Amino acid sequence: NAGVTQTPKFRVLKTGQSMTLLCAQDMNHEYMYWYRQDPGMGLRLIHYSVGEGTTAKGEVPDGYNVSRLKKQNFLLGLESAAPSQTSVYFCASRGRSDTQYFGPGTRLTVL
Amino acid sequence: DAKTTQPNSMESNEEEPVHLPCNHSTISGTDYIHWYRQLPSQGPEYVIHGLTSNVNNRMASLAIAEDRKSSTLILHRATLRDAAVYYCILDAGGTSYGKLTFGQGTILTVHP
Numbered sequence: 001n002a003g004v005t006q007t008p009k010f011r012v013l014k015t016g017q018s019m020t021l022l023c024a025q026d027m028n029h030e031y032m033y034w035y036r037q038d039p040g041m042g043l044r045l046i047h048y049s050v051g052e053g054t055t056a057k058g059e060v061p062d063g064y065n066v067s068r069l070k071k072q073n074f075l076l077g078l079e080s081a082a083p084s085q086t087s088v089y090f091c092a093s094r095g096r097s098d099t100q101y102f103g104p105g106t107r108l109t110v111l
Numbered sequence: 112d113a114k115t116t117q118p119n120s121m122e123s124n125e126e127e128p129v130h131l132p133c134n135h136s137t138i139s140g141t142d143y144i145h146w147y148r149q150l151p152s153q154g155p156e157y158v159i160h161g162l163t164s165n166v167n168n169r170m171a172s173l174a175i176a177e178d179r180k181s182s183t184l185i186l187h188r189a190t191l192r193d194a195a196v197y198y199c200i201l202d203a204g205g206t207s208y209g210k211l212t213f214g215q216g217t218i219l220t221v222h223p
Binding site: 004031033035040041042043044045048050056058059090092094098099100101102103104105 | 143145147152153154155156157160198202204208209210211212213214215216
């Protein structure tokens, strides 16, 4: 039981490049979330999903897209990366227990 | 969303109890009080949550004021591994789809 995993762990992009962050959970959870955390700050919600095939905007959705084609996976896409998107990205999932389980994070630097 | 207020930082000595306060004066009747913590270079991890009654688990205890406008996370014997940022978060339950709003939290330093 791996819990929540994130791929990749680190990435450096140039401005304008695109990439996709993958989140996978093996707990059969319905809800999944993408957060970003800037230095010295708390986490902010980017997008979330309440089930397979559904997505919704969170607090800071601009510049990001998401997809939930399979229940266990939640993808976060950056179509044209900007330096303001330099951050640590965390994925989380939640089942019936009202507890969110977080992944280890992806550290992204946009030059 | 109802907000929480926490001290920026607190310090403790190893093996002593730690009381981390949180104010949430605008809490609504259906908001759950959640605590998460984030160890250095890791994702947040769940600590405890409650609605009205005090709660205990293997990690900590949660004491909730009778008027629910404040709560306290209690670590009974702090260890060096408890050094982390502790977040107090209100969760509106089903209607919010579990969305959490993180503040800046309390940085707990534990001295050996």
